Amino acid sequence: MSDPLEILLTNDDGIQSTGIRALHDALAEHANVTVVAPATDQSACGRSMSHEVDVEERDLGYAVYGTPADCVVAGLAELGPDPDIVVAGCNKGANLGEYVLGRSGTISAAVEAAFFDVPAIATSMYVPVSDTPLSEIELGPEEYAEATRVTSYLVDNALEAGVFDHAAYLNVNVPVANGDPAPIEITKPSKRYEMDAERDGTRVHMRDRIWERMDPETLPDPDGTDRRAVVEGRISVSPLTAPHSTNHHEALSALAEAYLETGNLPE
Numbered sequence: 112m113s114d115p116l117e118i119l120l121t122n123d124d125g126i127q128s129t130g131i132r133a134l135h136d137a138l139a140e141h142a143n144v145t146v147v148a149p150a151t152d153q154s155a156c157g158r159s160m161s162h163e164v165d166v167e168e169r170d171l172g173y174a175v176y177g178t179p180a181d182c183v184v185a186g187l188a189e190l191g192p193d194p195d196i197v198v199a200g201c202n203k204g205a206n207l208g209e210y211v212l213g214r215s216g217t218i219s220a221a222v223e224a225a226f227f228d229v230p231a232i233a234t235s236m237y238v239p240v241s242d243t244p245l246s247e248i249e250l251g252p253e254e255y256a257e258a259t260r261v262t263s264y265l266v267d268n269a270l271e272a273g274v275f276d277h278a279a280y281l282n283v284n285v286p287v288a289n290g291d292p293a294p295i296e297i298t299k300p301s302k303r304y305e306m307d308a309e310r311d312g313t314r315v316h317m318r319d320r321i322w323e324r325m326d327p328e329t330l331p332d333p334d335g336t337d338r339r340a341v342v343e344g345r346i347s348v349s350p351l352t353a354p355h356s357t358n359h360h361e362a363l364s365a366l367a368e369a370y371l372e373t374g375n376l377p378e
Contacts, residue, residue, distance in 0.1 A: 116142040119194040121182040123153045123216025126174045130201035133252045135171060137259035146172025147186035153178050158219040179220035187227050196266060197224035200234035201258040204245050205284045207338045208301040218282055225279035225353040234262045234283045237341045256288035261346050278350030284341045298347045301336040
């Protein structure tokens with residue numbers, strides 16, 4: 112028999128969250144799992160990095176007083192054994208669309224792992240909301256069943272299948288479990304962006320209006336996107352790369368070549 116996989120597990124909701132406990136319990140059934148997760152909620156912190164952080168041991172693993180990126184660096188370089196894969200999640204709330212790739216702490220943990228050349232999976236759960244803020248919605252371990260099932264499946268099979276020969280990490284978004292397994296759709300991040308802001312005296316309120324347009328009947332996102340897949344009840348898996356590549360740009364190259372000839376340089 113081969114040795115069990117070594118997994119570094121982190122998140123951005125904090126080590127006390129239901130989602131990371133649910134993933135830990137599922138993955139630990141067939142792998143060695145080392146948890147290095149933020150001590151407090153670090154949602155939407157992106158790839159913020161600290162110079163030094165305090166760490167303490169909890170029953171689940173290491174609690175780091177820092178960001179998900181801090182946790183990945185500390186876990187890979189110091190606190191844990193060399194993992195075969197990094198798993199981030201399960202996040203309460205979806206991480207959908209191109210614009211969240213640099214904003215989400217969950218995805219940023221996977222990106223940080225990619226710079227270490229360690230494959231990673233970021234798992235988030237889409238929770239439909241109406242008038243109740245997501246922060247006030249309580250979810251039990253059973254509602255993470257779909258997320259834990261598909262993450263376990265990908266952890267068990269993606270490495271050997273060669274998935275990470277072509278992707279640095281997978282962004283996985285899962286509908287809330289309803290009893291029946293959902294199908295997987297390979298997707299691209301949606302390009303929609305609907306942030307706006309409104310001033311009220313000395314304060315400016317930022318609003319992400321994309322979440323107001325999640326009705327399956329009127330959803331503006333096309334087929335093949337992560338947002339449409341999840342809203343229609345499928346598991347979205349987006350294979351992504353890091354670092355981001357650059358494109359050859361003839362117009363920019365022409366500007367660079369003409370720079371010293373412009374006559375606008377200081378004397």
